[in-house]
Amino acid sequence: MTIQTFPDYDELSQHTAGHMAALINQKPDALLCLASGDTPTGAFHRFVALVKAGQVDVSRCTFVGLDEWVGFGPDDAGSCSNYVYRDLFRPLGLRDDQVHTFDAKANDLTAECARMDALIDGRGGLDLLLVGMGMNGHVALNEPGTPFTNGCHVVELAESTITVGQKYFDKETVLTQGITLGLRHLTGAKDVILLVSGAKKAATLHSALKGPVTEQVPASIVQTRPNVRVWIDADAGNLL
Numbered sequence: 001m002t003i004q005t006f007p008d009y010d011e012l013s014q015h016t017a018g019h020m021a022a023l024i025n026q027k028p029d030a031l032l033c034l035a036s037g038d039t040p041t042g043a044f045h046r047f048v049a050l051v052k053a054g055q056v057d058v059s060r061c062t063f064v065g066l067d068e069w070v071g072f073g074p075d076d077a078g079s080c081s082n083y084v085y086r087d088l089f090r091p092l093g094l095r096d097d098q099v100h101t102f103d104a105k106a107n108d109l110t111a112e113c114a115r116m117d118a119l120i121d122g123r124g125g126l127d128l129l130l131v132g133m134g135m136n137g138h139v140a141l142n143e144p145g146t147p148f149t150n151g152c153h154v155v156e157l158a159e160s161t162i163t164v165g166q167k168y169f170d171k172e173t174v175l176t177q178g179i180t181l182g183l184r185h186l187t188g189a190k191d192v193i194l195l196v197s198g199a200k201k202a203a204t205l206h207s208a209l210k211g212p213v214t215e216q217v218p219a220s221i222v223q224t225r226p227n228v229r230v231w232i233d234a235d236a237g238n239l240l
């Protein structure tokens, strides 16, 4: 892994958007998986501006959803897919065939996982995986204790994720399970960015980057991956 610290969230977001654009300019038919949540929103807004300014063409790209709360979908405010549709897919005007998110309302979630595994594996892995980090060190919804070798799977959410996850919803919401890409998709991705912002994540980030590599801290997997770019703002890095 390499670690790069930016003075603030704006510079972190600007740099990330520029990298996304450069990667797509180099590989116009790239397969990308981009996290939902609050952290990448600034990068997505800036990326959309680059596309609208004609600096990058996304018409041949394919986008894969990273994770979703079980029982929720793109039309549910607060869902993971709602975030990426709102901040990225819709503003970019993507066609339906360019977007593949989990159907977390499907009866057969195992089949959903198999569908996503096959899609990613069939393309030889992701060209870009942009992930955030949860307050408990989760990456996507790979909770502490999840094997690093997992593919897509259904997960029982950790207490912390259920509590923190309320921030995405405008009223108290029952969250129990998630469906998520596994960490083997991180291992297999050609380019990985771990984006972390804010002092509230500083202690967890310190454990992930300076502590032991352990499945108890899923984000610690980045220590084992030379191609992971850990991009953070100064607040997130204040304990490193």
Ligand SMILES: O=P(O)(O)OC[C@H]1O[C@](O)(CO)[C@@H](O)[C@@H]1O
Pocket: 035, 036, 037, 038, 039, 040, 066, 067, 080, 131, 132, 133, 134, 135, 139, 140, 141, 161, 165
């Ligand atoms: O950017 P946030 O909102 O802190 O979320 C961090 C991570 O948590 C998740 O939203 C899942 O809880 C991930 O998809 C995300 O990368």
